[in-house]
Structures are given as structure tokens and as C-alpha cells.
Amino acid sequence: MKSMKKALVALAVAALLVAACNTKAKKQALEAAEIQKIDSVTMVMENVKAEIDFTVQEVDKLINEL
Amino acid sequence: MHKIITLLLIVGMTGLVNTSAVAQLNEKFKKKAEQEQAEDKDKDKSGSVLDQVKDEAAPAEKKAPAKTQKEEKVEEVVVPDPVFTPQVYTYNHPTSVLAKETQLMKKGELKATVTDAEAKVTAAREKIAAAKDALEKNLKAKKIREAEYTKNMFKIMKAEKWVDDLELSVKKGNELIAE
Numbered sequence: 736m737k738s739m740k741k742a743l744v745a746l747a748v749a750a751l752l753v754a755a756c757n758t759k760a761k762k763q764a765l766e767a768a769e770i771q772k773i774d775s776v777t778m779v780m781e782n783v784k785a786e787i788d789f790t791v792q793e794v795d796k797l798i799n800e801l
Numbered sequence: 802m803h804k805i806i807t808l809l810l811i812v813g814m815t816g817l818v819n820t821s822a823v824a825q826l827n828e829k830f831k832k833k834a835e836q837e838q839a840e841d842k843d844k845d846k847s848g849s850v851l852d853q854v855k856d857e858a859a860p861a862e863k864k865a866p867a868k869t870q871k872e873e874k875v876e877e878v879v880v881p882d883p884v885f886t887p888q889v890y891t892y893n894h895p896t897s898v899l900a901k902e903t904q905l906m907k908k909g910e911l912k913a914t915v916t917d918a919e920a921k922v923t924a925a926r927e928k929i930a931a932a933k934d935a936l937e938k939n940l941k942a943k944k945i946r947e948a949e950y951t952k953n954m955f956k957i958m959k960a961e962k963w964v965d966d967l968e969l970s971v972k973k974g975n976e977l978i979a980e
Contacts, residue, residue, distance in 0.1 A: 743805060743806070747805075747808075766896065766897055768833070769897040769900075770894050770896070770897050770900045772837075773894075773897060773900040773901055773904050774892050774894065774900055774903075774904075775837060776904060776977075776980070777890075777892065777900070777903055777904040777907050778889070778890045778892075779977065780904070780907045780908060780911050780977050781888075781890055781907055781911075782887040782888065783911060783970060783973050783974050783977060784907070784910060784911045784914050784974070785885070785887075785888070786885050786887070786970050786973075787914050787915065787918045787967065787970045787971065787974060788914065789883075789885045790885070790918075790963060790966050790967040790970055791917070791918055791921055791967060793883065793963050794921060794925050794960065794963045794964055794967055795921075797956070797959060797960035797963055798925050798928050798929070798960055800956060800960075801928060801929070801932040801953075801956060801957060801960060
């Protein structure tokens with residue numbers, strides 16, 4: 736009976752550990768996905784800014800030639 | 802005793818369900834990331850199509866003045882229009898909070914650039930209109946030759962095209978800021 740109890744306690748601890756680890760992994764996956772999403776938008780912003788700067792330079796050059 | 806066993810079973814089952822849920826979530830995120838990458842590639846392709854059209858338009862512009870310059874026997878070196886190439890940036894943010902901070906910073910920079918560019922578009926449109934008027938007047942007053950008029954008109958048209966491009970980029974920037 737005692738060994739049965741010990742086994743049950745060990746099982747309970749193991750189950751709790753698995754549940755805790757899964758929650759952590761889930762949180763990490765969600766965080767990574769959010770970071771990726773934010774970074775991709777940031778990259779688009781940076782590229783649009785660079786595109787505007789580039790086009791402004793060309794416009795300036797051509798307007799000065801007129 | 803039965804209650805304890807039932808509880809343990811429930812906890813164990815929750816653990817298993819969580820494992821499968823995490824695996825499903827991972828797959829979903831991977832699919833999303835792939836879709837986003839594919840969309841980005843499509844955007845790049847449409848951008849390159851625009852660039853191609855730009856490139857095709859540029860030689861046409863340069864061919865016409867060449868005809869008029871035959872009379873003057875002056876050769877001009879054909880310089881292709883510069884093309885903007887988007888770059889891939891890597892940020893390596895450890896947390897989403899830091900990623901958001903960087904995004905806010907870049908958003909502020911973009912906003913300032915867009916505001917300046919809007920002013921630039923207005924000023925450029927005014928200058929182009931003035932240059933056009935002056936050119937028409939000079940032609941009517943016969944101060945300039947037809948060849949010179951054509952050459953200057955092509956310059957004006959080229960500037961107009963770039964201003965249109967700038968306006969499009971500004972629109973894109975405004976959309977990003979509004980998001």
C-alpha cells in the first residue's frame with residue numbers, strides 16, 4: 736500500500752511538471768510568433784522610409800535640373 | 802483513493818492535451834510565417850515589375866531627344882534610372898516588448914520622413930508647373946527652338962514621374978503609420 740502511494744505521488748509530481756513545462760513552451764511559442772510579426776512590420780517600415788529618402792533625392796536632383 | 806487516481810488522470814490528460822496543443826500552435830505559426838514570407842516575395846515581385854516599367858519608360862524618354870540631337874550632332878551618354886532595392890533587416894529582439902519599442906521608434910522616424918516628403922511633393926509639383934509654363938511661354942515667344950523645348954519637356958516629364966513615385970511611397974508610409 737505504501738509503495739502504491741509513493742508511485743501515485745511520483746506520478747502526480749511528474750504530471751504537474753509536464754503541465755508546467757507545456758505552459759512555458761506555449762508562452763515561448765506565442766512570444767516568438769509575436770516578435771516575428773512585429774519585426775516584419777518594422778522591416779517594412781524601414782524599407783518604406785529608405786524608399787522615400789531615395790525617391791526624395793532623385794526628385795531633388797531632377798527639380799534642380801529644371 | 803479513487804478520487805486521487807481520477808485527479809491524477811485528469812492532470813496527466815491535461816499535460817498530454819497541452820503537448821498536442823503546443824505542437825498545433827507551432828505548426829500554425831510556421832504556416833503563418835511561410836505565408837507572410839510568400840506575401841513579401843509577391844510584393845517584391847510587384848515592385849520589380851514597377852521597376853521594369855520604369856526602366857522601359859526611361860529608354861523611351863532618352864530615345865526621343867536623341868532624334869533631335871542628331872541635328873546638333875551631340876552624343877549623350879545613356880544613364881539608366883537608379884532603382885531602389887529593399888533590404889532585409891534582422892533585429893534579434895529577446896522580448897516582444899523590446900520589439901514593440903523598436904517598432905515605435907521606426908514609426909516615429911517614418912512619420913517625420915513622410916511629413917517632409919509630403920512638403921517636398923507639393924513644392925516639386927509647384928516647380929514643375931512653373932517650369933512647364935515658362936517653357937510654353939518661351940516656345941510661343943520663339944525664344945527657344947523646338948528641339949530644346951522637347952528636351953526640356955522630357956526632363957519635366959521625368960521629374961513628374963519621380964514625383965508620382967514619391968507620392969505613392971508617401972501613401973504607403975501613411976498607411977503604415979495609420980496601422
